[in-house]
Amino acid sequence: MQSTTSSTNKNYQMTPSERDAFQTAFMTWYDENRRDLPWRQNQEPYRVWLSEIMLQQTQVQTVIPYYERFLATFPTVADLAAAPEDLLMKTWEGLGYYSRARNLQKAARQVVDDYNGQWPITAAELEKLAGIGPYTAGAIASICFGEVVPAIDGNAFRVFSRLLKIDADIANPKNRHIFYDAILPLIPKDRPGDFNQAVMDFGSQVCTAKNPTVGETALAPFFRSYQDGTLLDYPVKTKKAKQKPVAMFAVVIRSQKGLLFQKRPSTGLLANLSTYPLVAAEDLQVTDDELLTPEEQLARIEAYFKEAFALELQQLHESGLKPVVHVFTHLKWTITLLEAQLAADADLAFFPGQWYTEAQLADVALPTVQKKLAARLATN
DNA sequence: AAATCGTGGCA
DNA sequence: TTGCCAAGATT
Numbered sequence: 216m217q218s219t220t221s222s223t224n225k226n227y228q229m230t231p232s233e234r235d236a237f238q239t240a241f242m243t244w245y246d247e248n249r250r251d252l253p254w255r256q257n258q259e260p261y262r263v264w265l266s267e268i269m270l271q272q273t274q275v276q277t278v279i280p281y282y283e284r285f286l287a288t289f290p291t292v293a294d295l296a297a298a299p300e301d302l303l304m305k306t307w308e309g310l311g312y313y314s315r316a317r318n319l320q321k322a323a324r325q326v327v328d329d330y331n332g333q334w335p336i337t338a339a340e341l342e343k344l345a346g347i348g349p350y351t352a353g354a355i356a357s358i359c360f361g362e363v364v365p366a367i368d369g370n371a372f373r374v375f376s377r378l379l380k381i382d383a384d385i386a387n388p389k390n391r392h393i394f395y396d397a398i399l400p401l402i403p404k405d406r407p408g409d410f411n412q413a414v415m416d417f418g419s420q421v422c423t424a425k426n427p428t429v430g431e432t433a434l435a436p437f438f439r440s441y442q443d444g445t446l447l448d449y450p451v452k453t454k455k456a457k458q459k460p461v462a463m464f465a466v467v468i469r470s471q472k473g474l475l476f477q478k479r480p481s482t483g484l485l486a487n488l489s490t491y492p493l494v495a496a497e498d499l500q501v502t503d504d505e506l507l508t509p510e511e512q513l514a515r516i517e518a519y520f521k522e523a524f525a526l527e528l529q530q531l532h533e534s535g536l537k538p539v540v541h542v543f544t545h546l547k548w549t550i551t552l553l554e555a556q557l558a559a560d561a562d563l564a565f566f567p568g569q570w571y572t573e574a575q576l577a578d579v580a581l582p583t584v585q586k587k588l589a590a591r592l593a594t595n
Numbered sequence: 596a597a598a599t600c601g602t603g604g605c606a
Numbered sequence: 607t608t609g610c611c612a613a614g615a616t617t
Contacts, residue, residue, distance in 0.1 A: 266613080267613065268613095268614095269613090270612085270613035270614095271612090271613065271614045271615075272600090272601085272602090272611095272612060272613080272614055272615095273601090273602075273603090273612065273613080274602095274603075274604075274611090274612050274613090275612085275613080276603095276604095277602075277603065277604090277612085278613090309601090309602075310601080310602080311600080311601025311602045311603090312600055312601055312602085312614085312615090313600080313601075314600065314615080314616080315600095315614095315615085318615080318616090345615095345616095346614095346615065346616090347615085348614060348615045348616080349614085349615090350613070350614060350615085351613085351614075351615085354613070366613080368612090368613045368614075369611080369612065369613070369614085370612090370613065371613090388596080389596095411613095412613095414613095415613055418613090419612085419613085424610080424611060424612085425605085425606075425610095425611085454609095454610090455610090456598090457608095457609085483599085483600085484599085484600065484601090485600090485601085486600090541601095541602095542601090542602085543599095543600075543601060543602085544599075544600060544601065544602090545598075545599065545600075546600095582601080582602095583601075583602065583603095584601090
């Protein structure tokens with residue numbers, strides 16, 4: 216059959232002799248350069264799984280302290296399954312992508328309840344657990360159970376696109392199978408886990424996004440893009456949209472019981488984490504074509520909190536602090552800090568949210584953006 | 596299937 | 607400062 220699509224029927228294979236030479240050189244490089252990481256002490260699935268979840272879209276040096284703390288707090292999958300959610304989220308605080316933490320506990324309960332505490336050993340079965348997708352399933356199955364299956368992450372996309380000159384757009388999930396088919400025959404059947412970890416180490420230490428040093432290694436002859444000077448043309452990846460700017464207001468409300476916090480909804484951005492009361496300017500119907508004076512805007516915000524939240528506020532005013540800017544994957548918040556005085560007869564129990572003293576906050580999971588707000592306030 | 600979901604580092 | 611990247615999964 217003739218195909219008109221560009222990248223699905225290109226030759227990304229190696230000859231058997233080239234493949235054998237590549238495998239030998241690649242595994243030798245790994246044996247001489249492998250990193251000593253906390254989750255490589257042994258191949259217990261609980262430890263490997265935890266590391267793989269934490270490492271999703273997160274750099275190694277960021278993960279290490281979280282990994283140690285998490286393991287100390289929840290030593291076994293049964294401990295994690297039985298953990299209170301507040302402690303779980305507090306332990307994950309600051310690491311980001313917080314649904315990972317909740318999925319972690321869901322999967323722990325699946326292992327305990329559905330699998331009688333025995334981890335499934337194939338990638339296909341592992342992928343049925345919450346938070347485990349194709350990459351993580353391949354990583355655990357190969358590292359812990361010796362299954363010959365690729366673990367295709369950002370490193371694998373970069374390494375193999377450059378090795379074999381694969382020009383399929385890695386941002387398109389439909390192209391994943393092209394990499395899967397190209398990588399599978401390259402995996403040494405006796406060392407699949409080491410091979411996948413070698414890809415990660417080589418990708419993060421040598422075949423890097425910027426300033427790659429492939430040419431300084433014994434792998435250089437195998438990299439087709441290096442041989443013709445096109446290394447940096449790979450991987451091919453379409454660009455992501457820019458972060459949407461969002462104007463926010465945070466209101467600092469003090470009482471003798473501490474500061475007022477609100478727990479965010481259980482779904483969506485920063486789910487279940489606590490922040491000062493926040494409102495988006497958009498929700499005040501402050502639009503570009505509706506020009507308000509600062510006084511009018513303040514009045515809108517005050518009215519919003521009084522009506523929607525029934526707060527007994529007096530004298531909402533600007534803090535005079537520089538706005539806090541916080542960038543998410545797809546949003547850019549610019550947060551203006553406001554302060555409010557309570558009415559003399561305000562009923563604290565009536566406020567929506569929780570009053571926390573500084574000591575009480577030690578047990579409350581706060582997102583980094585909230586820590587930035589508190590830090591800005593402390594500069595007074 | 597494109598959008599959503601955090602944070603820190605770096606040129 | 608801005609944009610991109612870093613061991614992706616979910617809906």
